[in-house]
Amino acid sequence: MGLSDMSTAPEQAAQGLAAMRARLAQARGKTYWRSLEELADTAEFKQLLRQEYPREAAVWDGSLSRRRFLQLIGASLALAGVAGCTPRNANEKIVPYVRQPEGVTPGVARYFATAVLMGGQALGVLAESHEGRPTKLEGNPEHPASLGATNAFAQALILQMYDPDRSQTVLNAGNESSWQQFTSAISSTLNGLAPGGLRILTGAATSPTLAGQMADLLAHFPGARWHRYEPVGDDNSIEGARLALGQPLNTYYDFSAASVIVSLDANFLYDDPASVRYQRQFSDGRRVADGLTDMNRLYVVESDSTITGAMADHRWALLPGDIQAFAQALAAALGVAGVAAVESAVPAATVAAIARDLHANGARTVVVPGRSQPPAVHALAHAMNAALGNIGTTVFMTEPVDIGVANGAGTLAELVADLEAGSVGLLVMLGGNPVYDAPADLAFADALAKAGASIHLGLYADETAQRCTWHIPEAHSLEAWSDARAFDGSVTFIQPLIQPLYDGKSAHELLAVLLGAPNDAGYDLVRKHWQTQLSGDFEVVWATALHDGSLPNTKFATVTPTVAAASGWLTAAPAAAGGLQAVFAPDPSAWDGRYANNGWLQELPRPLTKLTWDNAALVSPATAERLGLTNGDIVRLTLDGRTVHGPAWIVPGHADNTVTLPLGYGRQAAGRVGSGVGFNAYALRTSAAPWFAAGLEVTKTGERIDLATTQLHFNMEGRDLVLSATIDEFRAEPGMIRARVDHPQESIYPAWKYEGHAWGMSVDLNACVGCNACVVACVAENNIPVVGKEQVLVQREMHWLRIDTYFEGDPAELNPVFQPMMCQHCEDAPCEPVCPVGATVHSSEGLNDMVYNRCVGTRYCANNCPYKVRRFNFLQFSDWNTESLKPMRNPDVTVRQRGVMEKCTFCVQRIEEARSAAIREGRAIRDGEIKTACQQACPTQAIIFGDINDPVSAVARRKAQPQDYGVLTYLNTKPRTSYMARFNNPNPEIQASSA
């Protein structure tokens, strides 16, 4: 069957066809293919079919008969337009290069500075582009939020862009529509709108262009209102600043200048928009090298077990409500005026010791409050930082970077009230998914139904999109023009790397429609905004800013407000609550739910739990024992009459009587990866208590679920794998680390000789915070497949790089150590001699090469690898069928077949790329020129790679440090990857008192 057959249809059918053709004409490229498929299921088409081919109709009705399959394949072959994607430089035509565009060499990647958004704020990145296809994001070293590194989310955005489940067409009340239909329909909606009937809802956003457009919009539609809702937002921080400083201010920190850091439930190493920068600064303050052994000291009080807590030198697991009492006790001990000492869960003597430590370090300290703590704790932190003299040295305040905050946007609760009152004629949602993630007490879905009309702009046709009048597919941040501010206000430009795959629109383009300029492209809108803002030769400034990624000197001026008297804002610390407390926290992978459909993040083992593909109610060992829970027991969680069911998981060091409920799961319409995975903690979250709430009831249901973890055993069994010591022990005896693993290295075989380079790596366990950025970077760089929960359950995850986590000591304490573990590229590799077909061989530069083509899959090498870093394609794990994923892959790395072994290659493709460049330029490869993907992503610079034959290379210098050691060297494997021991810097006073 083809469309040509149908052209002989009678008059009546011809009309139906004309309508269908019109519909098809609206679709282009990938959409076209999809729409044909979807078209087949419409009532019109079936009717037409019945009239035309009564006998075939039955066949067509079958869900996926062979016949229909073949018809669709044939049709898609005949009719499909553009397959894959459009190169960045071409607009409408796709033809292979006849003349090579300037600057493009096929096979050589180009990098473009752009930014990705974390909590609405810019993280500057360089996007790697292969012939117009973005394949990888690297940190932009020039950008203040990145400093050259990225986080796990940024690394996974590439997959999000190519996600085949992204929304691909405009939807009108759930039916397929088009941008043209939308723009024409919306103007009449706007014309008929009662004054004040327009509402805009945004998440956290910092785009100056968007702010300008919003201002225009609010001016254009008098009475229109802007609301802001970010499920994992910084409202408490803003509110705390308002309390203590009298105005909503943005606060950021400089940890590199801090010798003593106190975290009040702040997971600043992971979940702050500036965490990438903070990690770097924090680890810079802890680097032990070349005899310099000064380390900062981190005190953490928290309820959940976080990676910030994991790095702490002293940590107390407190009920979330008890943290304010601790903050108050500490403030009193520090002598903050107007704060009286209160009883806290941490002994007063310890609090006094912390205060003495802080005082002793004067202005080189910082107190960081967490976003989940009430505004009073933020205010107390401001007061303490002011009392210590930290403001201006380690703590900085600026005007808010968030445009919603800066412009006094309303809250979601106010919006819901207006919706309930029926006064909203048109609600425009720029991103976000409030139907899923709004507090349960607001019943946003019901309120939404009362809006006259609603428009949802989003990457996915998600829960909210399905309940809106219009859904507009959003252009991904790698597909659209925009801008954003970093944590300090620096303006960063977002440039598209590719034409929108699914004709998505940016928020700017949507707002332009509302402003009556439906044909304005995002490019023009952003340029237009900055043409009014910039002085000097605009084209030069613009081009330079695009090249560098950010506009120089746009960071906000810092302000030094005075802290108001505590009596004005200090509220009594909440009374110790009985029963169990619920803590809501963003999931380390799914975040607030926006990454739920991202397979890379779903399969990413969460730090500390190593859970994949699910969220779980996290409890401490003692609480689990009291409630009779084991890992995977399904519990009924009831809070204020609202109930969800989810599995329990025991986490060492978690606060007792507290249950952490990670957000971001239980999605209904996330896509094929994220729908129906985990439980929805938003169902228990209320606007009154968005972060923690007392009165949680936990009941064991007796049911169980298998949760997939990549690590099952967290006890190091006394083996010398991760070596750690206190910094004082190390100062006294620097040889102590190596002494623990030293043994005679004798061999009857002659050693390998390396004439040229000898590649090696060193991983600083003292810097590694276990943030997982390297793991996802490795996945993105090396085309590592996602295997799914069932395969993770049988221990077949494919990650070449994993972060081994071991807990030490009392399970009630959080004393983990992290050890990134990847192929050690042994000098005498046990895998090499056992391969019968020579598929894994030693290279002339000391790499342990894996020859996929030669591998027959005996798996002997994996068995014989003492580090168990080899990964096997037990099934066809690489997705060879999904079209949209094909352009995503790194063309420099083989996409592996079923039945072959694979493992870390030290990013051999990057070595070869650098070698080619060096040969072309007639020079040697420079130290630092080759960065492995994990090294490049690492925010803490824990990973160093280079030539160990070169005695002055960074890696050789690292390997010369006394704390640099090899793992399992007793086997005489002579690993090329070495590790630097982990150190702690406990306060001698506290150590003595607790001992």
Next chain:
Amino acid sequence: MIHEQSIRKELIVPPMDRADHVPVIAPGQTFESVNEQIGSVVLRRGFQRGWLLGLAIAFSLLMLFLVAVTWLFIRGVGVWGINIPVGWGFAIINLVWWIGIGHAGTLISAILLLLRQQWRTSINRFAEAMTLFAVACAALFPILHLGRPQFFFWLIPYPNTLDYWPQFRSPLMWDFFAIATYGLVSLLFWFVGLIPDLATLRDRAKSAFSRVTFGILSMGWRGSAVHWKRYQDLYYLLAALATPLVVSVHSIVSFDFAVGIVPGWHSTIFPPYFVAGAIFAGFAMVLLIAIPLRKYYHMENFITDRHLRNMAIVMLTSGLVVAYGYIMELFMAWYSGNEYEGYMTVNRIIGPYGWVFGLMILCNVVIPQLLWFKRIRTNTLWLWGISLAVSFGMWFERFVIVITSLHRDFLPSSWAMYTPTFWDYATFIGTLGLFATLIFLFIRFLPFISIAETRELVHQTGGKVE
């Protein structure tokens, strides 16, 4: 047919049996009675119901094997329970188990022949067949377990344009040669031994088809003195060639483990301990088959209690060597002072797979001690049960070696469990079906006791009486 009990007193005792007065062949046999009794199993028309039933069961298991292998080829080795760290699972356990079973045949045929142990005569033929079939089953697994089985021939050093050559340092490479050589020599030995019997069958066959088939297979054997001379020379030569293989094959299979650095594998005691284990398992399997076979075909006069008893003693002896191996492994783990070896040993005994270790000790060490008692040794039912226990026990031993060593090795972060899937069991049980099918076909279509050698035995012993 003459009954043993009724005429025992009148007959002289065959030379081998002075010790316990049980003959290796029941008295009163003539050349003709030997030809008739053994040959008739093959030349009889029609099929017995018991045989058909047995074959049907075996064949349905073989079909299960084909289904399992088809699914394996469609989906990949991921249909099994293997993972990282346990990269080898049932496939390698089965390989080692089957190869072990395949040892008894060559031992009985070659070594006992060279040592002039006449009692081997009536059991050597089917022991050799069993060897051959066991090796066939074993040889399937190294191919099936490959991630890309379509490229198994890359293990063969063959001239090619890919500039491709195997990696001879790998024990898997040695394995390939060891198994291939063993299979080839076993086949030759078995077939050469069959030639005179095939000629006997040719001469006795009534149907034209049988005559032609056996005629071709007997390769023109006429029984002349020259034929016999050459036959003897060749047979002894092959026996001499096969003898080192008894030791070498399982030694090399043990290198697959011993060359590895995995605690629990890396052990110098493996070669002798594996060979002893192979003989142990091989004799258990011979008994497992011989006992019902002689009962069903009323061959008690050829496969006498004397055979069973001797085999029981070999089993007991090799079992003690195996037990010594276990003890030395424990000792060395302690004596080495190596924390990884130490943990491995403790984990073997009381870890999550400790129950397999317990079963292994029960089946391989405890139960075979019953063979010290003559009453048990001479009771076919007991002997059969003990043989069954040993067969299971040796499979458990390989499970302990392969799985328990791998599942917890050096880095605790990578420790995991191995859970076999339906397809693991299906493949294993399927090869049992393949083995049994081949055995059933063999006992029906070829003489499962050597006619020629039995006649020789009759000539040397009972023949004189008549």
